[in-house]
Amino acid sequence: MGDEEEQQRSLMFLLTYMLLKRRRDINHADIQRRDEIQRRIRHRQYFFQRQRRMLMMMIAGGMRSNVRIRTRPWTTTPRSDWWERVVMTEFQPSDWLDKFRMSRETFFYLCEKLRPRLARQDTSFRLALPVEKRVAVALWRLASNVEYRTISALFGVGKSTVCRCVRDMCHAIVALLSSTYLRPPTEQELEESAQLFHSYLGFPHCVAAITTLHTAIITPSSNASDYANPAGWLSVLSQVAISGQGYFWDVCASFPGGTDPAEILQNSALWATAAEGGLSPAQTPVFMGKPLRYVLLGEACYPLQSWLMKAYPEQKSRRGCRTALPEPQQLFNRRLGRALRASEEALLRLRARWQCLSKRNDCGLDVVPTMMLACCILHNMCESHGDAFKAEWQVEVCEAENPQPCHKALAPASMDQSDAEEVRGLFCDYFQQQRT
Template identity: 25%
Template sequence: MSKGVLYTVFNLYAHFFRREDTGFRKAVPQEKRMAIVLYWVAHAPSFSTLAALFGTGKATAVSIVHTGVQALRRYIVPSSIRFPTGNELSPVVCDVEASRHLPQCAGALDGTFMRIEKPVYYEDAYYCYKRFQAIIILGCVDAQGIFTFVNSGRPGSVGVSFSFNRSSLKRHIDLEESLSPAFSKAINGQDIRPFLVADAAFSLSPTALKCYNGPNLTAQQSCFNYSVIRTRRVVEQAFGRLKRRWKICSSNRVKDPIFAGIVGSVCCGLHNICERYSCPFENDIFPDPHVFQQDQDDNDADLLQAGRQIRDVVVDWIYVHFSG
């Protein structure tokens, strides 16, 4: 985060950190309180180190971090992470189509693990297949790598597909409040509803498409897979920048899983601020690929058939318009 962006964030949100002086002590200035929180999520130091750097007591540093993260969750996350609805959806879809050659795509879904210390209760539930305790940060990004939806805090053992199927975004999609059929577009004679792209860990559906599998793919199917992979690459890079900017997401400093979920959401909100203000980032740093277990598709034959039919229509459109 550049100095100019830091001052902008101070001007917008520092007043939420204000505390009143008492007869026993003067309150830590609001700008300093916010700087302590931002330094903690950016560098993940121990609380002893953090207290020494900012000249406060360790207990004071702990209190500032916990109350500050809660304040950022309350005020920054709702204003910086918003899934496009209504007229906001069309620019997002057009941006993806222009940059990734994928019509009617409203973003890319993926997830990453945030390390935590071994929790006191239900530690086995947080043990992920990468062999460490973690929570899941599920995210959806647009073509610019900005998070439009975040679900943070599920145990690492449940998987990203489970997190998505029980998220508020999935519920709004099922209720047709998000990715509404009202914004469908006629492609090759069939109305195609806006959809998201995901990897093999997610279940195929009319609103969540993924690549074709198998060795003998047609030219149209390979072209479709290429467009999906290009679009999915954006969310993988977004998670890479998230973990490089906010090292608390890749350390195991947090022990409470509930607090870790709040921290993950806050870091995604701060990531969006950095992206919107074009904060500089090292070009030679790339995210590690995230490999998830291959989950089986749901047994709903009608849903799977609808997803395959929609995917075939989009495949033909992509091949005709962009194969040359």
Template identity: 30%
Template sequence: MSRQSFMKLCELMKTISPEEVTVRRAIPLAMRVAMVLYKLGSSAEYRLIANQFGVHKSTVKKFVYMFCKSMVQGPIKYLIRVPTEEEALYIASRFEASYHLPNVMGIIDGTHIPMLPPSDGYKDFVNRKGWPSYVLHAVVDHQFCFWNISCKMPGSAHDASVLRNSDLFQKAHLLPKGDKIIEGESIRLVIVGDPAYPLLPWLVKGHLSSPWLTPEQESFNVYLSSLRVGVENTFGILKARWRVLLKRSDFHFTFTPTVIATCFALHNFCQLQREHINWLEEAATPDGIYPQPAQPANVNEHGNHERAVVTGYMATHFPLRSGHLY
């Protein structure tokens, strides 16, 4: 992170500034923020960070908890938010320019974050690959920024269950509509997901793979898959920046979602500041230790009409593509 971006972040996190009256010399705000970024960016032990900054390890832990709690109580509301209709239409125009799919305002996907589970209820957190985690779901825009996240469900939950228990699902009626006439039909703005999600009027996924797929449906799946790569790349950038998400952290399991949300907000901050990202290759290596669980396809489909219209539109206006991406 550049010095300019670091100072902007310090200004954003003024709530953890030292008090005016203290018993001993207070630790400056910049040093507090630096310790937190060191912890989240490296997943180092408190003892190591304390040695680097010349403080006690309990001091480092205190500031990490203060920073994360302060982030989710204030700045995160401005860094991660549902786009307005105007912003959603702009996102859709950028997606369409790159991938040809019309009226897409976001891509949704999930990933599992390792965590230290409680002894009581341990099995609830064990995912399909046999390791404890939180299921993290997020919606991504064209700039690799997240505009909606959900990180409160244990690892054993299915993606569709996580969606149903999220604010996104509960407040779907408030999402931007941005109706557009496609093939003579009025189609609203939609979010694109993978086969594990249900098909809804505002959430589109590919046609389920089968020997009876038409060339038009297969082509639609390929176009959709090329678009969904964006959310996987965004998760890679997120974990490369904040490597605390790559390892089983030493945070209490009730506090881990707060840390995860903080990392997402910091990711958006860095993206908006156009910060360069390193260590992308390193972020991919822990997948051998914590392989991401695959989710079975969801057959609950209530948006067939919208998907059929877009499938026909893509087949009419763009070359048919074939592949085995789904």
């Protein structure tokens, strides 16, 4: 009997402990549930109060705008619905071109292409910006280079949002559109470019010109002297290859402004591609009765190669006086200079359309190269879609920007290719035959 009583007491003790523990767990769960309910109530109260304040501000802004005399409905509108109420409903084709540097059709084409990278989900407390508005904010910045706070007030978004839109769109353009608008040319495009260089610029057997672009920047936190270009101001240096159509085929960005252009070229993918014959058809074309790959044109700072032609340098006598070049070499230099001016005009169109490249860019150094690539891609897209270009944009750039530096230092003769002089002689012979 003693053992049975002991077992019963143990069982009663265990049941009592379990009942007490269960009651404690239930009480704890009730407390957590009440706390969660109170937290949600506070959040909802905060949300409704915030929505009420925003509604009152919108109503007050609408009342002020009703009594304001305006010459044009969208020039002085401070409301956050300016994008939906004005741009999407009242903008004319000329407005789209002036403010976004592209037609309405090209704008929405761009939005659809970038949607996979730019679309965002709504949250419980905030609606995500539509892709179209994010693209518009970024394009406004690229086209005008105005301050973030100006765009922030115009579109009714925060300055940090403007910065994020610019970064996100530039990265999305490079990731999604490079393969379409910034890629190596096809054989047909090579032939078309060679025909344009020949017929319009007077230089045969050439498919592209290589040149440089300096983008002004704010003083970096370190190694500022490396970014001083030959003109004395701070910049980021980019190397571009421009076709006869004015398209950018290759862009190599992100170098300090004081970098030697020849060094950039030798370390770029363009050098390897051209040296291996990648810028000529599979069947080598014939020039002056000899098989010769298509050539590129470059400034005097680049090394002379069998595929890269540059001007003959000025000759000096032992006394240091300049001596005139032979007539064939002078003629070659004039024709090459004329062809290179076409590439300068393409760069001017690029800087005029996207003025973030012509004025001092206050973005971080990690953003400027991506922005440069994005602008070249957008340029090619607008040109291929046939969007209009306004001449007054070029006037604005020529009046506002610092002149592009001139790289006068010649590339060392040791960098020249041994058989390149013979190729340059063929072009001299061709131009002489054309004169007779």
